[in-house]
Amino acid sequence: MTDHAMHAPAEDHGQEHLSDATYIKIALLLVVITAVEVAIYYVDWFHTSGTLVPALAVLSLVKFITVISYYMHLKVDDPRYRYIFVCGLILAGLIVAALAALMRTHKIDYALRFITGA
Amino acid sequence: MAQAVATLEHAHGAGDIPHAADHADHPPSSTGLDSRKLLMWLFLASDCMFFGSLIAMYMIYRGDAERMFLAGQGAGPVPHEILDIPYTSISAFVLLMSSLTMVLALASIQRGNHRGLRIWLGATAALGLVFMGGQFYEFTAFYHEGLGLTTNIFSNSFFVLTGFHGAHVTIGIIWLISLVIVSLRGGLRQDQAMNVEIAGLYWHFVDIVWIVIFTLVYLIPYDDVTTITEGAEHALRFIGLG
Amino acid sequence: MASIAHQPQIVPQPVTTTKPATGIWSWLTTIDHKRIGLMYGISAFFFLLLGGFEALLIRAQLAQPENDLISAQRYNELFTMHGTTMIFLALMPLTSGFFNYVMPLQIGARDVAFPRLNAFSLWVFIFGAIIINISWFFNEAPNQGWYGYAPLTGTAWSPGRNVDFWMIGIQVLGVASMAASFNFVVTIFNLRAPGMKMMRLPIFTWSTLIVSIMIIFAFPAITVALLLLSFDRYAGTGFYEVAAGGDPLLWQHLFWVFGHPEVYILILPAFGIISEIIPVFSRKPLFGYSVMVYATIAIAFLGFGVWAHHMFTVGLGPTANAVFAGATMLIGIPTGVKIFNWVGTMFRGSLRFTTAMLFAVGLVSQFVIGGLSGVMHAVVPVDAQQNDTYFIIAHFHYVLFGGTVFGLLAGIYFWGPKAFGKMFDERIGKWHFWLTFVGFNLTFFPMHFLGLAGMPRRYFTYAEDSGWGPWNAVVSFGALVLGFSFLVFLYNIYKMVRHGEPAGDDPWDAATLEWAISSPPPAYNFAVIPTVTHRDQLWWDKYGDEHGHAHVQNDDVPKTAEIQREANAAHPHVHLPNPSYFPLLAAAGLGTFALGMLFMNPAITIGLLHLPVLVIVGVALLIFSVYAWAFEPAG
Missing domain, CATH: 1.10.287 (Helix Hairpins)
Structure with a gap:
């Protein structure tokens, strides 16, 4: 540190x-x-x-x-700028991925209920 | 809106301490980092979350219009019918080139070349204007082909995502032109290159966002998205029932 | 995070001269962090009372079954505005007031890094608060719940402007929070006094830093969520409309991606406050300082990965539920570490139970109750039973009142003497504490029983035979006690301002830099920038160690407080930045623009564009003041 x-x-x-x-x-x-x-x-x-x-x-x-x-x-440049930006980038990336995955399973879930008639 | 205003704020309001700056453009600090540049990087990190949320929204609705269209329920044009890849490639090229001119503007002022600074800043702003003109033309063309903001979920997400990128570019253009005017009036000395550098960081960020949007919105095809049934089968397998 | 432990070398300070000006204009144009902090505090305290009044009306309605004191519609407005007011207009700005007032003093700075941006944040907050609250005068107060779930917020279900006032008001408040947070982060990184390494920062300053970083990353999500809602409501898109191909679940995700970090944004400042108070009144340094710092960072990090525990009953599927349940339980670990650290600090300390200390210890005990019920509904099946019942209300009031409000009250008793130069009446203070404590538990503990008995939240009344009547009567009585305790507090503030004993520089024998200067501090804070050699610097100065109770007097090292006193006596010519009215003007521009979105007429129509006059005026004012600000000499 x-x-x-x-x-x-x-x-x-x-x-x-x-x-x-x-x-x-x-x-x-x-x-x-x-x-x-x-x-x-x-x-x-x-x-x-x-x-x-x-x-x-x-x-x-x-x-x-x-x-x-x-x-x-x-x-x-100074590595500290890099840390700040990469932190934001990684956090944003993880949240985008999680959101996309969660919403996708949600949609599939609906489709599944539709198909199986549940 | 919050972002846009925040951007403006940071763009112009960021220099509260700097009248120390009348003597040195880089006020010393505990970290040795310039406060305004630090502020800009923090803002850009935050803006990652802003565009991240918008991109997540786009990814979530991506392909839905196509699926509804296939199911015979869709309204209006869908992505594969309307997106013009060659046209947008030129826009992407223009924006990439503006990043080059931006970095050359910064290099000029750091060498004390004020004429070079104005030329390259002007070129950057001009390329930005070409890009915005392109977006304006694209939006208008879509509108005439029957794709308005409210036509379908594709148009909702497309116009809002690319529109907010366009708003960022517009603010950038205003900022660059302001810098040219300040420089013409002799207000940008060599030791004030930080003013250009910060604007440049913002401008390059707008460029990298477009790199993502160009790939996600235009290049990744819409016609081979997994259909709903296939997705459902995947899900069944995933939870161990398939 | 690895980047921030740096040897501070040179400290930049806004330099120039000034006497403290008086009069209303000096307050409107001030860029002094202390005045801005006070204005944040006073306006937020007003909204705390307003939100409390709304709560009392809610409790009056629920005091007995089948009551018809308040109509169902009005009730919806009251609980929506109670939540919105308390979170966005009372607690967040109160913490912001503390950040503003205390943090620059603690790091030995003369102001924040961008004083005018700081003033801008304050005024934007005030305009946002006004925008949300003027809805009452149009009888269109927000009525959809503080988290505004889609599709209820769509035009089909909420055709009036109720949702618009909320949506636009929150958006404006977001600008204020973001601008303030950028400023605080840069200030803490860059304006530390020489020797003030990151790991010497007072814990409250650490909280400020972490909370500001959380705001920076959490607010964009709600900004986008609200923008999409704005498009749905104003332009007819269908982001949250199932019929148009949208999905209301997207709102829930985006909202809670912001909303859960927001919970920690509300509680961490209170943790920071009591981490200053408990060591001082135990006369021992904070137990496990570095662990406390890492625990705060861990809470902040994990806080971004648990949002879906607000959505367990949505049906996200077993995998997602399990992941988010696990992450939620993990947060219990760093939080528990903090509790142990506070207890460890008090252990074998020489305790002084001042009012500030009572509230701090009150936080530790009451927050534990809220934390434990929080871990309960991290368990998905348990949550399925407790979801949307009074059990949840009990839980988050133990966290936000028993935690945040107790912490903030402790902070007011602790730093009040510094800000006003006068002491509170400790006897009334103790009455205040015990009334708050008893009233709080009477109000919120029975809600656990009501929740488990199945009483749903947000219902404006309940049937006679539900059996919920008796406990509701107790809760409403408790709310009255709580309300009364605030009257006692107001009286105590009044008494302090009028007749308080002079506080002196260091009434508590405290450890951090703000106690080395006079109370209230001079406009320039430090006559000379202090040099820091140790954590808990003033204890080192006074006692020769960082422990507050050593018996060694070391007279051979320079004392921070003495240096300040001597430099002050020499009438230092400290140059301070000029006041500026452009931040106020820029905020007014933003506020006018936002009002234009609510009052669409009169307007100019160009093609498809419907431009309300207020929008045009607001944007013009904003652009003008931003340019004027940028070219205004600060010296």
Whole structure:
């Protein structure tokens, strides 16, 4: 817990040590990933094999992490910003997942009663 | 609304201490972290919950309109008939590019390049406006195709989710334009780059929300969602009866 | 959490000068955390009395079977407004008052990190409170229950504006709570005095931090729930309408994702308050400080994972019920740890039963009862029997009254002398405590019996042959005693303000920094920013250890209180930020906008858009004041 205590800087410089060229390369990467996402949507194999949704999920996750790491500087900035944001992100993610799962079983439950006539 | 107002508040009201800032833009603190930047990160963490709740709502109702349509009960157009993936891909591209211009604006002011700052901030705002124009056109087109806000559960959840994202973008655009004006009047010095950085954090956040929405709303297909019967069978197996 | 134990290095302070101004304008434009805290406290206390009055009317109606004192409709309004008022307008803002007043003093700061945002929070709260309560004057008070279950809140079942007043009022209050919480978190992270490490923070400040973080994460859920409801009611969408493909269960989920953390948002501040009081009046440091901190964090974390225990009777299925039942029981562990820590603190201490201490000990005992009945309905089948009966009412009043209100009253007796510079009359205080204690138990304990006997909540009357009459008479009598105890309290406040003995800087021989400065504190709080070397700093100063009862006087270390006194005597020129009326104006803009959503005419119609004039005025005012605020020099 006290790891960062010792180097507490008096000023927050935002620590951007990335060059414009890096930013442009990252933008290219993001564009390529987006293009791939859209492209695989039009490939039938992904639909029939059931790999489309996992592939899209992974690709957008990569985009998401790239933007927060580089454009929002979480990778190079003070780690405490990262903790704050990731806490919110994880909490939100867990609650979204739980809500979706709970509501889904609820709907299925209704359908089940409908089918079984209960 | 709460979020939107809170955003504005934090956007502009966040600088209460800073007249220390007339001398140094980063008031020192117990943690060494800038108070306003900390505030923005806390706000973004909180905004994750805001969009998380909206996204949960969308996921819950996702596909319901299609199912009702298949059962012959649905009203109005359903997602697979109306969503235009190539068109929205361009919107997504535009917003991604605006993140690039935003980060270049920040890099400019940190180097003391005020002209660069204004150009890149202006470009970011312009790209944001293109995105909003795209959303406006999309909404209007849907409306003319018979999909209004109240048409079916798909339109309810679609317009509200993407609409609140659009509201966030709009606030961002206003903020960016305000920064350009302040800079033109000489009010943004190199040591005040934090003002740009905080706006940038907000802007990139809006971008990552769109990354999620683009995948969830547009790309993940609606036609292979499990039907109700299949779901019920799953559930039976899950509780050990199937 | 791992990130927050940092060596504070330099402390930023709003700097500039000022004498305490007087007059109403100085209060409207103040950005002093102490004045804001007092205004929070006073307005919230008013709503506490109002909510109590509503409760007395409810009890008058239920005092005997088949009573017709109050109509069924009016009764619905009363219990809805009682719950809404107590939670959002009384308890939360009262805790916020304590956060505002005490926390910056405890960390050795001159104000919060964003003083104008703080004033904005206060005014938004006041506008939100007014919006909800003006519904009485239109005879359209909210009548759907404080948790507003769909589809009852839909236009089909609630065509009037009753629900709208509630929905919009809560939304506005949410803005206030969120803005205040962001501010507190940044303040605690960034404005600590040199040496005030995270693990030296007073426990009350820890509670402030944890509660603020919970508000930050919990309120967005209800914001979204209310937004969807607004769309259903105003725009005709069907998020909660089964016929339109929606699902009312979504409301329940979103509401309780917020609602359960809210319960801890209400109780943790009271825990924090008594964690300051019990050590002082036991003359012993808090037993298990770090465990207390971790227990608070654990409660906060688990508090987000138990919401569905409010929904056991919905039929979520055995898996979901089991998971949420288990998580709910888990919360009993850190809560129990706290109880043991308080008892451990008192154990072999030299106890002084002042009124503040009595209320604190009262909390420990009464909260345990509420906590135990809480664990009872964590058990799903038991909950199925108790759900929607008076047993539940008994449970949560033991938690929120026996817990939160006792804690807040303890806090008023403890910090009142600091804020007003005068002592309460301890003899009347003890009368107040015992009347509250007896009245409280007379009111709420029999509700357990009524609940188990099957009396449902929210019914405006009951039949003669139900057999519930006698206990209801007892409950209503208890409510009268409780009401009377508040009159005694009011008298005691009056007496303190008019004739109280001077309090001096440190009337309780306490341990935290706020007692090192004068009572009431100067506008700038600390003439010089204190340096902290130990937890329970003042005890260290006074007794050479952190234990309050050591006999060693160590005169060779500088004393925080002496340093402050000397610096004050030298008439320090401390620069304070200027007052500002833009926060008030911005809040007024937001309030006007919200009113516009309730009073739709006169309006301007552009195509599909129906824009009430008040909405336009409100938005314009909000935008203007936000810009004016941003460009206003604070120095």
